[in-house]
Amino acid sequence: MAEETRSTLRHTTTEPTGIDDEDRLALADEPRDGADRPGRDVAERGLEDLRRHLAPIETERQVTDWGRSERVEGFFDKTLYDFYYNLWFRCEVEGIEHVPAEGGALLVSNHSGALPPDAPMIAKAIKEEHPHPRPLHLTVENFFKGYPGLSMLLPKIGGVTAHPANVHRLLCDEQQLVLVFPEGRKGTEKLFKDRYRLRRFGRGGFVEAAMRARAPIVPIAVVGAEEAMPIFAHVPALQRLTGLIYFPITPTFPHLGLLGALAYLPAKFKIRFLPPVATDDLGNEPWEDQALVQTIAHDIRATIQDELLDMLGKRKSVWFG
Amino acid sequence: MTSRRILITGLSTYWGGRLAQALEQDPEIETVIGIDRRPPKLALERTEFVQVSDAHSLIRRIVDAAEIDTIVDTRLVVDSIVTSRARAHENNVIGTMNVLAAAGGPSSPVRKLVFKSSARYYGAEQDDPAFFTEDMRRPHPPRTPIERDICEAEANVRDFRHRNPETTVTVLRFANALGPDLRTSWQTYLGLPVIPTILGFDPRVQFLHEDDMANCLEHAVKYDLDGIFNCAADGVLVLSEVIDLLGKAMAPVLPPWGTGLAVQAARRAGLPIQPEMLPQLRFGRALDNRRYKATGFVYQHTTRETVLRLREQQRLEPILRGVTGSSYRYEAAVEEFLRFSPSVHQPNTRPQLTPENSAPRSRAAAPPATAELTDGTAAAAPAPTPYAALPAREILAVLPSLSAEDLRALREHEAANASRQTVLRGIDRLLDRASASAH
Numbered sequence: 037m038a039e040e041t042r043s044t045l046r047h048t049t050t051e052p053t054g055i056d057d058e059d060r061l062a063l064a065d066e067p068r069d070g071a072d073r074p075g076r077d078v079a080e081r082g083l084e085d086l087r088r089h090l091a092p093i094e095t096e097r098q099v100t101d102w103g104r105s106e107r108v109e110g111f112f113d114k115t116l117y118d119f120y121y122n123l124w125f126r127c128e129v130e131g132i133e134h135v136p137a138e139g140g141a142l143l144v145s146n147h148s149g150a151l152p153p154d155a156p157m158i159a160k161a162i163k164e165e166h167p168h169p170r171p172l173h174l175t176v177e178n179f180f181k182g183y184p185g186l187s188m189l190l191p192k193i194g195g196v197t198a199h200p201a202n203v204h205r206l207l208c209d210e211q212q213l214v215l216v217f218p219e220g221r222k223g224t225e226k227l228f229k230d231r232y233r234l235r236r237f238g239r240g241g242f243v244e245a246a247m248r249a250r251a252p253i254v255p256i257a258v259v260g261a262e263e264a265m266p267i268f269a270h271v272p273a274l275q276r277l278t279g280l281i282y283f284p285i286t287p288t289f290p291h292l293g294l295l296g297a298l299a300y301l302p303a304k305f306k307i308r309f310l311p312p313v314a315t316d317d318l319g320n321e322p323w324e325d326q327a328l329v330q331t332i333a334h335d336i337r338a339t340i341q342d343e344l345l346d347m348l349g350k351r352k353s354v355w356f357g
Numbered sequence: 358m359t360s361r362r363i364l365i366t367g368l369s370t371y372w373g374g375r376l377a378q379a380l381e382q383d384p385e386i387e388t389v390i391g392i393d394r395r396p397p398k399l400a401l402e403r404t405e406f407v408q409v410s411d412a413h414s415l416i417r418r419i420v421d422a423a424e425i426d427t428i429v430d431t432r433l434v435v436d437s438i439v440t441s442r443a444r445a446h447e448n449n450v451i452g453t454m455n456v457l458a459a460a461g462g463p464s465s466p467v468r469k470l471v472f473k474s475s476a477r478y479y480g481a482e483q484d485d486p487a488f489f490t491e492d493m494r495r496p497h498p499p500r501t502p503i504e505r506d507i508c509e510a511e512a513n514v515r516d517f518r519h520r521n522p523e524t525t526v527t528v529l530r531f532a533n534a535l536g537p538d539l540r541t542s543w544q545t546y547l548g549l550p551v552i553p554t555i556l557g558f559d560p561r562v563q564f565l566h567e568d569d570m571a572n573c574l575e576h577a578v579k580y581d582l583d584g585i586f587n588c589a590a591d592g593v594l595v596l597s598e599v600i601d602l603l604g605k606a607m608a609p610v611l612p613p614w615g616t617g618l619a620v621q622a623a624r625r626a627g628l629p630i631q632p633e634m635l636p637q638l639r640f641g642r643a644l645d646n647r648r649y650k651a652t653g654f655v656y657q658h659t660t661r662e663t664v665l666r667l668r669e670q671q672r673l674e675p676i677l678r679g680v681t682g683s684s685y686r687y688e689a690a691v692e693e694f695l696r697f698s699p700s701v702h703q704p705n706t707r708p709q710l711t712p713e714n715s716a717p718r719s720r721a722a723a724p725p726a727t728a729e730l731t732d733g734t735a736a737a738a739p740a741p742t743p744y745a746a747l748p749a750r751e752i753l754a755v756l757p758s759l760s761a762e763d764l765r766a767l768r769e770h771e772a773a774n775a776s777r778q779t780v781l782r783g784i785d786r787l788l789d790r791a792s793a794s795a796h
Contacts, residue, residue: 091592
C-alpha cells in the first residue's frame, strides 16, 4: 500500500515517473529550442509554454510543493480511510471508467455531512477501483488555512485552498485530478430535513476554471454521506466562541466530544461517477460568455440532482443499500 | 547585449557587491560604477565607488557624466533587521524616487533599469493562491511598514515605466534569500537552536540561495528583460521539513491567537522574529518562478539544497568563528591608487581572503558561476566545469552514484590526467566494496 501511495503521488504526465537525480540534471541541461533564447520577450509567448518550466520532482522529499505529505496521507489511507471505505461505509462504486486515466480533470460532487466524509471516500474510490490510480487534490475553503491544526493537516492529505489560480495550475499545468464541491459550506451545513437537495452551485467558478484549463468535468453523485453525519441543528453562540465555520448538533457531537466528530453512522455509501462533460469544444475563450458558463453549471447541477434521486429511489435501506 | 556602462546603487549591500564582482569579470562591460552611503564590503577590482547619498541631482550628474546606460538598483531594504524603520522608509521610498528621477527624462542616457524588489510585495494571507504569479496584485493592504515601503517603491517604478516607455524596466521580486554571507531575518530565525513556530501551523516556505540571487541580477543586466519577474528557487518546502533538514527541534510555542503580542514580548526578550515574518510563519508563501526560467535563467540550487547549504554553514559556524566575516576593509586611497595611478603596472586583482577549508565560503568567494556565461548561447545550459578543475571532494561526493563500469572508466581517466591520490583511492575503495558484495 505504501508503495502504491508513493507511486501515485509521484505521478505527473509532464515528467516520467521514478525520475532520479541524473534525470533531473539531464532535464535541466536539456538543449532548448530557439523559443527559449535568453532575453526573448516573454510576453510574446503564452502561459502554455511555461508548463515545461515546472520544478522537477526531488525524489528525496516526502512533501510536494503543495505541502502534500505521502507519509501522512499514507498513514490516513492505511488506517482511517481503509476502515471507513471497506468496513464502515462499504462503499459501492459505479462508473469509475469516467475518471480519465491521464490529463487534468475536474471532479464535481455533491457535498454533505457535518465533517464531510465524501471527499476522502471519493479519493479512496479512485485509489482502489481505478485501473490507473491517481492522487486527487481537493479544494478546501480558505477558512481552513487560517484555523490552527486544520491548516497543518489538510494540505498534508491533499487539500488545496479553493483559489482559481490553484485549480488552474493543478488542472492545466500539472494535469492533475481536482475535486471541487461547488455547494461549499452551504452543502455541509444544511440540516437533515434538507438532505439530498442540492444547494446553489456557487457562481459557476468551477466551470470557468475547467474551461480555462480545457479539462473535462466529471460529475459525481454520492449517496450515504447525508446519513453518515446528519445535522439536526446549529448553535450560533458556540460557533462564534470556537471560531469554526459552524457548530452543529449531530447524533454524536458535541456530547461525545471531539471523538464524536469522527464517529459516523454506518450508512451505506454509493458513489456514481457520471460521463465527463468536455469543455475544450466550446470555441474560443468560452469563459467570457457568462451565459454559457451558467448554463453548463446549471446542467451539471441538474445531472447530479437527477442521478441522486434515481439512486435514492432504488435504495431499499439507508444502512444496507 | 546593450549594457556596457553600468551604475549600481547600493554597492555596499551584499548583492550590490556580488553583482559588481560578477560584472567586472566581463570584458564586454566597459564601466561599473557603484554608489552608496557607506563603502563597499566586498573586495572589487575595477568597480569605481562614489560615496554619495541618494540625492537625485548628484546621481543625475554621475549618470550624465559617465553616460550610464544601465542602472541596477539594489538598494531596497526588505528586512527590518537591517536598519531602523525611519531609515528604511527614507531609503526605500525617497531613495527610490530619487534614483528614478535621476534615471528618467528625455535627455537621460539610461536605457535600462533593473530594480531589486521583494516577494514581500505579495504579503502572506489566508486567501492567497499557492503560487503567486507576477501579474497578481496583493489582495489586502500591506500590514507592516516594510511591506508598505516595498509596495510604494514598486508603484513608483510602475509610474516610471509609464513615463519612460523606451526604457527597459526589469523588476525582480526575490524570495527570502539564505546563504553564508547574508544576514536576514530568516537566517537568524533558522539559526536558533530550537525553532519556535506557531502552534497548529506548518507554512510552505521557499528560499533562494545567495549565489542564485547574484546570478539573477546579473542575468537581468546581460539580457533585456522587460517586465516583472519572480526569483525563487525550485521547490517549496514546509517549515517542519526545513527544520528537519537543519537537524533542529521544532517548538510550536507561539500561540495561534494573539501571536503578534506574544512575539512582541518575545522580541523584547531577545527572540529574533521580525513582524514581517509573522504572516509568513502562519500562512506561508510561494512564488511561481517559471517566467524567469523561461527567459533562460537556470537556478543552481533548489530550495532544499539551499537549506542543506545553510546546514553546512551552521555546522561550520562554531569552528570558523572569527575567521570568516568581512576581513576586507575599503581604503579609499589605496583603491584609487590601484585603479588610476600611472605607476600601477599589474592588473588589480581581488585578494582571496577565504580560508581553504571552509566549503560554503570558498564557493561564495570563487568567481560566480555565471562568469562563464559571457556568450548568450551558454546561458540556457551553463557550461559544465571541466572535470580537471573540479575539486577532489566534489568528485568524491558523486562517486557512490556511479556504476562499477563508470567507476573503472573514471579511474583510467583520472590516472591518465590529474592523478589525484584521494580520488583514485576513493574509486578503489568503492570498487572493492562492489566486488566484495558481488561475491
